[in-house]
Amino acid sequence: MPFAFSNHYIEEYRTLGYTVFRQVVPPTLLADLRRSSDAARSIARRQNGPQSQRLQPVGQFEIDQQPFIDYAELPSLRDAIHRLLSPSHSHGNRDMLGILLEPSEQPYCTPWHRDWRDNVSGLRLANWNAHMLDDRYFNQVNCPLYADSCTWVVPGSHMRHDLPHEIERFPERPIATPSLEDKSDSEREYECLRYVRSMPGAVQIHLEAGDFCLYRNTLWHLGNYVPYRIRATLHDAVDTEVFAAWRTKALEEAAKQRERGLGMENPNA
DSSP states (O other): OOOOOOTHHHHHHHHHSEEEETTOSOHHHHHHHHHHHHHHHHHHHHHHOTTOOEEOOGGGSSSOOHHHHHHHTOHHHHHHHHHHTOTTOBOOOTTTOEEEEOOSSSOEEOOOBOTTTTTSTTOOHHHHHHHTTOTTSOEEEEEESSOBOOEEEOTTGGGSOOOHHHHHHSOSSSOOOOOOTTOOHHHHHHHHHHHHHTSTTOEEOOBOTTOEEEEETTSOEEEEEOTTSOOEEEEEEOBOHHHHHHHHHHHHHHHHHHHTTOOOOOTTO
8 A cells, every 4th residue: 555644643753753654665666775775785894894884975885876866756755754844854865864784793782862962072952952842953764675673762752851760870971882892692682682671661663664764863762783684774864954054063063162172061960
């Protein structure tokens, strides 16, 4: 059945902080994107080693670009984004678009985080707080070319600051990942899963090939990866001109903060 937009996507996005357009990418385009992602995987491993988990931005590499152009121009997807957010929102910019890959050797997870707040050293948190609820900012995408259950979120956390139990769980910045040194692969996998589940209210997002998961990256979220599950997921932004301008300014200010020797602010201080 072809994808059809409905108002429940709007309700989900506002309340949960994410929604999934199920199988919005048609099979023919999915096959083309998979071929390009195979080339991307080879380039990423050759350049950055076996644990490399992304190639970004795709526009800078010698892989077939036409599937990414077709993805950006997909009428049903563009219409859904415009209806959910606004006609000023766009996706598929190949100067930003990446492909997320599975690690080839060892399990791994990222730290729990809220993008920009927790992973940009020197960012002035007042700038993040001012735009936390503005949907012209912070709209991110995972569009899997194969089934992907790597992403975990805390639903609804995009609408609020940290709760006391979240502050108790992660009181320091930068937030640490689990200790995986000198552990076997199976032990690493277990430790990562324990870490993921230690966040109160964590929910795993299960995506099938051709789904389009749009989420507020101000949510608490992370990625948890194992080498035995193939992954090729388009990592994209639904962007606006105002957010692009904000990013440029925020990164410039963060760089100046680092030059002055100022570290990452603690949002719980």
